[in-house]
Amino acid sequence: MTSALLPILPLRRDDLPVDTVELARYMVGKYLVHDLPEGRISGRIVETEAYPLGDSTSHAFGGLRSYNASMFLARGHAYVRLTYGVSIMLNMSSEAEGTGAGILIRALEPLEGLPLMEARRPGVKPRDLARGPGRLTQAFGITQAFDGRDLCTGRDLWIGRIEGRDGPIGVGRRIGLSREMHQPLRFYEPGSPFVSGPRKLLLTRAIL
Template sequence: MGNELLPVRPLRRDDLPVDTIELARFMIGKYLVHDLPQGRLTGRIVETEAYPVGDSTSHAFVGRRPHNGAMFLSRGHAYVRLTYGLSYMLNMSAEEAEVGAGILFRAIEPLEGLPLMEARRPGVPLRDLARGPGRLTMALGVGQSFNGRDLCTGSGLWIGVIETREAPIGVTTRIGLSREMHRRLRFFEPGSTFVSGPRRLLPMPHGGA
């Protein structure tokens, strides 16, 4: 492909489903892009989790607070949180403004800007560059300063799409929770080696949330 960039079209807010679960499903096969002075970082989204309204595991469950305000913005805004003092997690707000819900980006397949990603995660195989939410943010260079950013602008850190045929989407239970573990709110690209978590948790794409 040379220096030609992938033909990723920015997603606008009106393109995004309002419902949190549908949004998490919709984002599989879409793209996360981070434009930097050094070049563009692009990855296809292969795994998400939904944290809908009323979910007791959601950071929005306690109501709007200074630390979770980005979850109450209209759908398509970044909510970045630090987990266990170690890793940043990139989420995106869902629903209408002031509702409080979101989806978690769990994994991407790195496609563009691989040298820049590898510089942030030296010695790591391609498969593991962004396989898992903490690895994803490290590879893309996303930290707390991105909290509240509008991901529908087509600049900086943004979400996009390439017009292709619709692919199958798998669904299973979420990972690493102590409550509401039974809910089928984790979506993934079947067959992708870039999806995180144990292989046994990745059934073929038949089922629903």
Template sequence: MTPRSTPATQSDFVALSREDLPVDPTAMARYLVGKVLVHDLPEGRVSGRIVEMEAYPLGDSTSHAFRGRRADNGSMFLAPGHAYVKLTYGVSYMLNISAEAEGVGAGVLIRALEPLEGIEIMRARRPRSTPRDLARGPGRLTLALGIGPPHDGVDLCAGRGLWLASLAAEVNGTLAPTRVGITTRIGLTRETHRLLRFYAAGSPFVSGPRHLLSA
């Protein structure tokens, strides 16, 4: 999908309900490719189409929930559709989403967005970035959209604040469904062979080496 020539408006989106979300990390990661992440900030709305997701299912040794529930990962054990915001490598916050039944720890990671609304707000937060790179990567997108520790545990299905949506054009059938590619995860040292990274095929906003997108 090529960059939009005009910004999205509120009528372009249909809020996702919890019932819309698959209760399984792998299925949810695939489902969310092509959906929209929206953040209503005091200075205005920012939003982006999700073009890259990673799944961290049950039994995955790279998952933050692998060793059980702790004080710092409790949001992963909430009902599907809650935000789990984690500082990684002491540098960047990353936005994950709880993806199993309540009480079961597993999640998905949003890796990249195609900016739709509030691009000037994003540029103010990431002034040295090109439009393509504003939200191309999990740490970049949280910075661009103003997401951090206060959003840990937020219900992304509430339709306000920080929330998930579908493009109305996909819902009503005037836009073709997003074509989803599958490949291995990146940025890990274990379980790197697993095909648990999902992306919008052909999108220039997907992160990582381009040659890995052929899987």
């Protein structure tokens, strides 16, 4: 752990676009922070996926249920779900309150608290600590207890930004779906070694 923390500024809800696709694009280059008693863990978000209104692969597609209620909260709340009975995924609500949609945080570049991450993922190279949605929740100590958490508070588990750190953004197909994979709803930081998935799926010709 370093003594000087990165100058990460909390994101306010008003900073977040009220549109799922725009929010997924906006969050690339922003930061996820988990402040723990033993220290801070943080990482730069390098990959997201959008699950907008009308998307049949979205957990909100069938309407409001007890298990997906967090997707219907105002944008900026955590939706944490166990997927395939194996991996915990961190999503974020992405529309106005009462409208179900979300974005998946797919990959992070680890920055602060690497020893804490490595303790949760022993024997893993730094590049792979948070390269993938299940890996990043494990490294950050994110459990289903965080479901519904407001990520715009600047406390505990939160999202933030650093002035002047945004760069170009690439767009490509989503990963791990059996349908609607062709949709250009996956956003990432071009050239980052921390982006997940096969490199052939990164359509670097489509830079935003």
